[in-house]
Amino acid sequence: MNGASDNVLTVLDQLPSGLLDLPAERLHEMLPGPTLIELPGSDPQPLFISVLLHGNETTGWDAMRAILKKYPRLPRTLYLLIGNVSAAARRQRHLPDQADYNRIWKGDGDGPEHAMARQLLHRLEQRPLFAAIDIHNNTGTNPHYACINRLNEDYLHLATLFSRTVVYFLKPDGVLSLALSRRCPAVTLECGKPDDAHGVTHVIEYVEAALHLSAFPEHEVAPQDVDLFHTVAVVKVPEQLSIGVDDPRADIDLSSAIDHYNFSELPVGTCFGHYRHGGDTALEARDELGNEVSGRYFELSDGRIYTRTPVMPSMLTLDTGIIRQDCLCYLMERLPLPTGE
Incomplete structure (x- = not known):
């Protein structure tokens, strides 16, 4: 050894x-x-x-x-x-x-x-x-x-x-x-x-x-x-915000059905959950270059978090510990099959 x-x-x-x-x-x-x-x-x-x-x-x-x-x-x-x-x-x-x-x-x-x-x-x-x-x-x-x-x-x-x-x-x-x-x-x-x-x-x-x-x-x-997808953004909950699932006390209160969105092509206006803090940022999304792009994918309205554009998420989970350690999800788009290297 x-x-x-x-x-x-x-x-x-x-x-x-x-x-x-x-x-x-x-x-x-x-x-x-x-x-x-x-x-x-x-x-x-x-x-x-x-x-x-x-x-x-x-x-x-x-x-x-x-x-x-x-x-x-x-x-x-x-x-x-x-x-x-x-x-x-x-x-x-x-x-x-x-x-x-x-x-x-x-x-x-x-x-x-x-x-x-x-x-x-x-x-x-x-x-x-x-x-x-x-x-x-x-x-x-x-x-x-x-x-x-x-x-x-x-x-x-x-x-x-x-x-x-x-x-x-x-x-x-x-x-x-x-x-x-x-x-x-x-x-x-x-x-x-x-x-x-x-x-x-x-x-x-x-x-x-x-x-x-x-x-x-x-x-x-x-x-x-093959169904080929490209990960275009990773979504996280800001560290200063609390996370819950069907918990109105949490800053970010996720829907209990959210993990069933995985690998589904979600339309504009799909609700991810509620937010209750006073700021204008509930989720953080960063693209492959590290740019903050949450405004491209999400909008906040009447205390709810909605998708702004059609998206396909993966790795959504109800385990708040995993969300804190890793992320809430990844966002993907379909990718044409390449014709060579």
Whole structure:
């Protein structure tokens, strides 16, 4: 092992005995912190998979447990990163004194989590990865979908192997998939809520297909096989404002049905909830360049927050803790399928 700190990368060349018997909340009993396990396979070019970058998103680990129990020898070399085990022990996205494990991969930052990220990326620089898959859950009502950070064909093939719904984004720019997309086809999987058994089954099927994939198809992804969206803004609640759901005491009182808006093309005038402070800003929206664009997407009238233009949100949730830690939602628009790199 390379270290025993919660935020120092441990590197192993085999699975510790009994590791696959542990649910996510007990991994800290065997792993001292984020751990990269390098397992040989019949094809030597590694497939990189990361799970538990957020400690409360357990589908990836549950799926990998099942896959690794099934294969005495893998069809392809596998690099498995098991992320925030200390947060998983408490079933939290990340602990209060930690940076978000999926916002640390830009190369900047001087915290211990950022140092761990640089350690991993440096190690992976020496290895020609076949592809990279980062597995996540979300807390709202969302379909299963895949996210990519480049629009070339290999990335689209890797994404549509999981879902016809594909989201292209460049912000937030500290995510692991974006860092690895400079080196190999990379994808983030959003697998619904962590307590949904279908999410585990879907990921098992997908990872097994990726492990057996010898090369990416040379043909382009057909337009009828993909619904491609582009994230154009991230929406947050200002820190000084309180958040509630059907709570008239909160500064921002969200509708209890708001998470059902995900991946729906909302018309002008859709109500997101109520606001009760006296200012003219209830939600903050920033585009990919960091510009404040809330006035483009929202208007305030009679104490309510309405959409000003047709929008399609994703990641809307009723979990106010997640809203505070991350964001309220992302706003997307449809994107034509590119005809090449």
